[in-house]
Amino acid sequence: MVNIAGDGDATLALTSRAGPKLIIDAIAYVEAVHIDLTVENTAPAPRVLGRVVSAILADPALSEYVQTWAEESRLPDESPSSLSRPPMDATYARVHELLRRADDECR
Numbered sequence: 001m002v003n004i005a006g007d008g009d010a011t012l013a014l015t016s017r018a019g020p021k022l023i024i025d026a027i028a029y030v031e032a033v034h035i036d037l038t039v040e041n042t043a044p045a046p047r048v049l050g051r052v053v054s055a056i057l058a059d060p061a062l063s064e065y066v067q068t069w070a071e072e073s074r075l076p077d078e079s080p081s082s083l084s085r086p087p088m089d090a091t092y093a094r095v096h097e098l099l100r101r102a103d104d105e106c107r
Contacts, residue, residue: 018057025070026056026063032086033095044099051102052095065091 030052034044043049056062073084086092 018063022057022063022067023053026053026066029056029066029069029086030095030099033092034099036085036088037096037099044103048099048102051105052098055098056095062091062094 027049030049031043035041044052056066069086073086
């Protein structure tokens, strides 16, 4: 188990599918969607980030999509900050809705 939120509320169970690289990719994806939505170069609140990343890791289709996005858009330096913006598609809309709901719940 790893707690990415630092508050005990968003503890992620690491499965064989959800290794450290997938967690980093999911965080990068959520932060990229958040930046698009807020037009600010900020990350979502830790509790919000933790909830949305947990939802991605719990859903095999979302996890696979995020992993594919990261692999296809990562520049040679391999850093999460080098990833391109995610396409605005159904997955983007789903993560957007997860962010909105998690933000509402954490207020």
